[in-house]
Amino acid sequence: MPSGMRTYGTRRRYVSKDNAIWASLDELPQALHMIDTNVTNNEFNKHTSSFSLEIDKKSSGAKRSEDKSVKSLPKAVDKTDGRHSKSNLHLVPTIVVPSHGRNINETKDNSALNTSTSEPKSTSDTNTRLQENSHKMPTQLAFLLGLVDQEMPVSFKDYIKSFKSPIYKIGEASYSEVFKVEKDEPIVLKIMPFGKKNQIRCSDIINELKITKKLSKLEGYVNLRRAIIVKGTYPSILIEEWDKYDLQKESENERPNRYHSSQLYCILCLNHSGTDLEHVELSNWFEAWLIFNKTMKVLAIGERNFEFEHRDMHWGNILIKRRDDEDLSYLLDEVSFDEFDSSNTSLTVPERSSTADSLDITLIDFTLARMRHTGSSSPIFNEFDDPDLFNGRDDYQFDIYRLMAKVTKGHWDEYFPKTNILWLHYLLHQILYRKTIPKPRDHHEQQLMERLKKLFKLLEPLQRSRRGSCPLQNCAFSSATSLDEWVSQRFDE
Ligand SMILES: Nc1ncnc2c1ncn2[C@@H]1O[C@H](COP(=O)(O)OP(=O)(O)OP(=O)(O)O)[C@@H](O)[C@H]1O
Structure with a gap:
């Protein structure tokens, strides 16, 4: 099995081809047990922990010999990932998939689509039906279907056909293709194939889905309209759009026409929330400040409500939307600053509400995030069990994963809001040294x-710490909340 790593965008996240074995474990036919929709993915992970240890060792070993490949990565490295291999087909759950009319119709009806503010309707009725079906499919898939209130995956082609509006590709990432459906209120479809080698783990989708649903209610977090599990080959309309994108921007992913009719996908239907920071042009320092300040506040809200840590807040995961594409620069005339003059404690008001409202930021992608349901003792978190996460080079983003590991000491389930401070430091770095902002x-x-x-x-x-000591040990801020309070006092906002 060839091994390698790849990056996306301008060195975004990378995936290791060594994680193939995880996908197969994902679909291990575990002893079927009662489907409890309150169970978190991490509770599932307990069941597979004995396997994980072995995988980590194998994966780490393979990685060590691959370290050199991290520095200069060929585009779309390792296309021969075995996805066509017949020997892998046994990993696909064998389930009969009826076309599911109800969900298709729902896509035409916006009110039915909008499930963002409600928990999945995993009623006891649904659970009973799921239990009846559960002997036919792996437990995690059954659980995922329960989360999205489906009995079976629906036909991918039928689902896409049900959109009467134009669809085009707007982005891609390690494990997903991202399309936009043009409507009055555009919808983003994040399409994630899962269940086979080199695809996102079912357990990771469960975490992302649960966290996205929960945070959907909070300002600054992407709004999830619905999620749906589909199955089948890639619809030709999406392939055409994929090709157009490839011609213009040269895709780093493989052409999705390769998927088998048994392929499963999770589609997250999200509000379109702007352009990611990596690809947005900042026209002045006022905008730069707004982006930092608003991101900090959004993280603080997440911390206060859900002990939230993003843990992967690279600049592809911060979306910027200008309201009416307003040029904010004229507002600078109304701002007065002496804030770093220590004699000045009560400072001016740099943002009136109208100016602060001129640009919105939205956080996306909670695959690696950690949060705790209010009143629940078990947090949702990613185990960070991909050793490759900690081996990236040549971008400050990759240092942040290693710094997080030091802060958490591997206790990824626990609450360490300092990780949000680490990502805010990364954000400042990107704004100051990676964006080209006019003088x-x-x-x-x-x-x-x-x-x-x-x-x-x-x-x-x-800062001022000895090598090997804990990051942020001497930093006065232990969370986005404490930083936000300090910034608000200091700058009187
Ligand atoms: N709701 C949205 N509105 C606008 N653009 C979006 C939205 N969701 C995703 N995108 C675009 O698609 C890209 C990839 O999305 P996302 O980061 O969620 O995918 P991913 O597979 O989780 O990526 P990663 O490699 O970071 O894990 C984003 O950087 C952004 O450009």
Whole structure:
């Protein structure tokens, strides 16, 4: 089995081809037990932990010999991933898939689509039906279907056909293709094939889905309209759009026409929430400040409500939407700054509500996130059991995974809001040193830039600490909440 790593976007996340074995474990026909929709994925993981240990060793071993490949990665490395191999077909759950009319109709009806504010209707009725079906399919798949209130996967082609509006591809990532359905209120379809080698684990989808549903209610977190499990070959309309994208932007993924009729996918139907920070142009330092400040506040809201840590907040996962594409620069005239003059404690108001409302930020992609349901003792979290996560080089993003490992000491289930501070430091780094923002045009913009630089120094993870000591040990801020409070007081916002 060839092994290798790949990056997406401008060195976004990478996946290891060594994780193939996880997919097969994912579909291990475990002893079927009662389907409890309150069970978190991590409770499932307990069942497979004995296997995981073995996998980690194998995977780490393979990785060590691959370390050199991290530095300069060929595009679309390792296309021969075995997905066509007949020997892998046994991993596909054998289930009869009737076309599921109800869900298709729901897509035409926006009110039916909008399930974002409600928990999945996993009634005892549904559970009974699921238990009846459970002998036919692996437990995790049955659980996932229960989460999205389906008995069976629906036909991929039928589901896509039910959209009467134009669809085109807008993005891609390690495990997904992302399409946009043009409507008055556009919908984003994040399509994740799962259940086979080199595909996202069913357990990871369960976590992402649960967290996305929960956070959907909070401002600044992507709104999930619905999720659906589909099955079949890739619809030709999507392949055509995939080809157009490939021509224009050169895709790093494999052409999705390769999928077998037994392929399963989870589709997240999300609100379209703008352009990711990596691909958005920032026109001035006022915008730069708004993005940092709003991201910090969104994280603080998540912390306060759900002990939330994003744990993967790279610039592809922060979406920016300008309201009416308004040029914010004229507002700079109304801002006065002396904030780093220590004699000045009560400072000016840099943002009126109208200016703060001119740009929205939205966080997406909660595959690696951690949160705890209010009133529930078991957190939802990712085990971070892909050793490759910690081996990336040449981008500060990859250092953050290693720093997080130091902060958490491997206790990924516990609450360490310092990880949010690490990602905020990364965000400042990207804004200050990776985006090309025009030079400050006046004193006010200059002050904002200085403010961001000052914060970058304050949040430095390894400041004044000895090598090997815990990151952020000497940093005054232990969470986005505490930073937000300090920033609000300091800048009187
Ligand atoms: N709701 C949305 N609105 C607008 N664009 C989106 C939305 N969701 C995803 N995208 C686009 O698709 C890209 C990939 O989405 P996402 O990060 O969720 O995929 P992923 O497979 O989880 O990626 P990663 O490699 O970070 O794990 C984003 O960087 C963004 O450009």
